[in-house]
Amino acid sequence: MVGIGNALVDVIAHADDSFLVEHQLVKGSMALIETDRAVELYRDLGSAVEMSGGSAANTMCGVASLGGRAAYIGKVSRDDLGAVFGHDLHAVGVAFRPGTPSPDTPTGRCIIVVTPDAQRTMNTYLGVSSLLGAADLHESTIADGDVLYMEGYLFDRDDAKAAFRRAADVAHAAGRRVSLTLSDSFCVDRHREDFRQLVREHVDILFGNGDELCALYELGSLEDAMEAVRRECPLVAVTTGADGSFVVTSDGTVQVAAEPVDRVLDTTGAGDLYAAGFLYGITSGESLVDCARLGSIAAAEVISHVGPRPLVELRTLVR
Amino acid sequence: MVGIGNALVDVIAHADDSFLVEHQLVKGSMALIETDRAVELYRDLGSAVEMSGGSAANTMCGVASLGGRAAYIGKVSRDDLGAVFGHDLHAVGVAFRPGTPSPDTPTGRCIIVVTPDAQRTMNTYLGVSSLLGAADLHESTIADGDVLYMEGYLFDRDDAKAAFRRAADVAHAAGRRVSLTLSDSFCVDRHREDFRQLVREHVDILFGNGDELCALYELGSLEDAMEAVRRECPLVAVTTGADGSFVVTSDGTVQVAAEPVDRVLDTTGAGDLYAAGFLYGITSGESLVDCARLGSIAAAEVISHVGPRPLVELRTLVR
Numbered sequence: 001m002v003g004i005g006n007a008l009v010d011v012i013a014h015a016d017d018s019f020l021v022e023h024q025l026v027k028g029s030m031a032l033i034e035t036d037r038a039v040e041l042y043r044d045l046g047s048a049v050e051m052s053g054g055s056a057a058n059t060m061c062g063v064a065s066l067g068g069r070a071a072y073i074g075k076v077s078r079d080d081l082g083a084v085f086g087h088d089l090h091a092v093g094v095a096f097r098p099g100t101p102s103p104d105t106p107t108g109r110c111i112i113v114v115t116p117d118a119q120r121t122m123n124t125y126l127g128v129s130s131l132l133g134a135a136d137l138h139e140s141t142i143a144d145g146d147v148l149y150m151e152g153y154l155f156d157r158d159d160a161k162a163a164f165r166r167a168a169d170v171a172h173a174a175g176r177r178v179s180l181t182l183s184d185s186f187c188v189d190r191h192r193e194d195f196r197q198l199v200r201e202h203v204d205i206l207f208g209n210g211d212e213l214c215a216l217y218e219l220g221s222l223e224d225a226m227e228a229v230r231r232e233c234p235l236v237a238v239t240t241g242a243d244g245s246f247v248v249t250s251d252g253t254v255q256v257a258a259e260p261v262d263r264v265l266d267t268t269g270a271g272d273l274y275a276a277g278f279l280y281g282i283t284s285g286e287s288l289v290d291c292a293r294l295g296s297i298a299a300a301e302v303i304s305h306v307g308p309r310p311l312v313e314l315r316t317l318v319r
Numbered sequence: 320m321v322g323i324g325n326a327l328v329d330v331i332a333h334a335d336d337s338f339l340v341e342h343q344l345v346k347g348s349m350a351l352i353e354t355d356r357a358v359e360l361y362r363d364l365g366s367a368v369e370m371s372g373g374s375a376a377n378t379m380c381g382v383a384s385l386g387g388r389a390a391y392i393g394k395v396s397r398d399d400l401g402a403v404f405g406h407d408l409h410a411v412g413v414a415f416r417p418g419t420p421s422p423d424t425p426t427g428r429c430i431i432v433v434t435p436d437a438q439r440t441m442n443t444y445l446g447v448s449s450l451l452g453a454a455d456l457h458e459s460t461i462a463d464g465d466v467l468y469m470e471g472y473l474f475d476r477d478d479a480k481a482a483f484r485r486a487a488d489v490a491h492a493a494g495r496r497v498s499l500t501l502s503d504s505f506c507v508d509r510h511r512e513d514f515r516q517l518v519r520e521h522v523d524i525l526f527g528n529g530d531e532l533c534a535l536y537e538l539g540s541l542e543d544a545m546e547a548v549r550r551e552c553p554l555v556a557v558t559t560g561a562d563g564s565f566v567v568t569s570d571g572t573v574q575v576a577a578e579p580v581d582r583v584l585d586t587t588g589a590g591d592l593y594a595a596g597f598l599y600g601i602t603s604g605e606s607l608v609d610c611a612r613l614g615s616i617a618a619a620e621v622i623s624h625v626g627p628r629p630l631v632e633l634r635t636l637v638r
Contacts, residue, residue: 013410042406043406043409045406045410046410046411047370047371047380047407047410047411047628048370048403048406048407048410049368049369049370049626050368050369050370050403051366051367051368051369052366061366079398079399080398080399080400080425080426081399084367084369087361087362087364087367088366088367090362091332091364091365091366091367092365092366106399107399307368309366
């Protein structure tokens with residue numbers, strides 16, 4: 001599997017709902033922030049813990065934890081956080097293809113506020129991660145991967161959009177499959193037509209939650225959105241939190257239950273790890289229902305603790 | 320309270336005992352390492368989490384968490400980890416006095432390997448933290464503090480030794496008390512005579528575990544070491560892990576039980592937080608037994624989770 005996304009280090013802190021209100025943060029969303037806002041939010045937050053994140057990078061770590069082989073393409077800087085990001089991929093056996101250096105722009109970070117209800121509210125200072133362009137694609141790595149996995153969060157700048165299309169072309173030319181996660185309903189709102197074109201023309205496997213799918217088609221009901229996407233993409237996995245997930249194909253729709261969790265501590269990484277399990281299942285020749293179950297098991301592990309990557313070997317857990 | 324110590328960010332990873340054997344690490348100890356060794360250990364370690372540490376800094380955070388007022392003197396660089404360290408002090412209300420900048424030397428870090436038995440083995444790359452000298456002391460802060468708390472880890476270079484003596488003089492001239500933690504038996508071995516002189520001439524309250532106290536007097540029995548220290552220091556708190564702690568004064572010795580813990584996950588910070596509770600008790604006018612109990616409660620909280628600083632408000636816990 002080959003992932004492409006925003007290479008970010010997460011800065012995770014706990015705060016009450018009043019912190020979200022005071023700082024006008026929309027719970028559960030991801031907001032892009034500039035330096036001033038990052039400084040302000042970080043200053044006002046309590047003690048934090050730093051750990052590698054980045055949606056597609058989390059997914060690739062999940063694939064490696066399940067026993068798969070994974071590579072990751074994303075940009076970091078030559079600073080402490082860039083070193084942390086590279087180390088944590090290497091540590092779980094994910095091959096890191098960092099692209100060409102862009103001096104003077106720091107490694108990106110995502111300030112994550114975890115509220116007592118375990119919801120995460122993300123504020124991303126993209127830094128160098130958003131400068132990824134077609135020149136940063138390690139094309140032989142993409143051509144070697146069974147499935148290319150791209151993160152919608154990155155699909156915000158024209159360079160990155162061009163890189164996504166180029167990456168999809170490279171993968172398809174090598175006979176590979178292309179997958180995409182919609183990542184965020186606000187991101188989908190900002191680039192709806194581009195996303196729809198990408199899905200129609202390039203995507204074989206689409207991931208998204210209910211909100212994101214509804215945003216993609218500007219529809220109020222998930223059922224209608226699933227009908228719409230069925231006509232445009234051969235395989236779609238839709239996550240709906242505690243209600244589990246739906247697998248949508250031209251044959252129909254199957255709902256698969258979520259894996260039970262004793263106590264949800266931090267939902268960061270839930271969608272990322274669902275995609276890891278699902279894609280690992282796809283490349284292992286599992287049935288679609290079992291792919292969704294693998295996704296649910298991986299997601300259940302990551303929401304049971306603070307942090308966006310598995311703390312146990314998922315290959316042992318799913319056995 | 321005013322703390323002085325090595326300002327470090329902890330890089331925490333879990334590993335099996337075989338990792339310690341392969342890398343010739345002595346379980347439970349702290350080793351000072353140079354750049355090459357830091358690179359090698361970090362490369363071979365699994366996924367890590369970064370969070371602020373530094374023994375005396377952890378203690379000051381504990382004091383703040385108990386409701387006390389604390390300041391911290393220690394050196395960081397203008398890099399990502401330096402920013403993390405400063406933020407995490409500020410976040411809990413500890414006033415940070417970082418001393419004069421020393422460009423080109425990075426912020427120090429401590430690579431902590433946590434084994435399945437919850438023991439931590441520390442490998443410290445000191446970076447700029449060890450460059451603290453008398454010129455970095457914020458003397459008006461020291462004079463304002465009820466108790467000065469100094470970390471033996473820092474007592475390794477001549478500049479730092481001179482800084483400790485100067486800091487103690489400033490505190491005593493202002494009518495304040497001076498406390499010291501021995502930090503590490505290897506550090507005590509390296510500087511035994513200097514430590515003994517420091518204790519005799521400058522220290523009102525001494526902290527150490529059994530090994531450290533035995534190392535200080537080159538004695539094989541803790542009982543003998545407690546007799547030796549009783550003649551040289553008016554108040555000594557000796558931690559002995561699950562066996563609790565001893566409070567040694569000229570009046571005698573009292574043993575206080577450890578606070579029970581459901582499950583010990585990571586012993587990092589146990590001594591630091593014991594000192595926080597004990598000193599908070601001292602400045603609040605508690606009896607010595609209650610000081611030791613406060614220390615035990617604070618230590619029990621920090622060993623119940625990964626990371627060297629409290630995750631809950633200790634003031635609520637001890638109420």
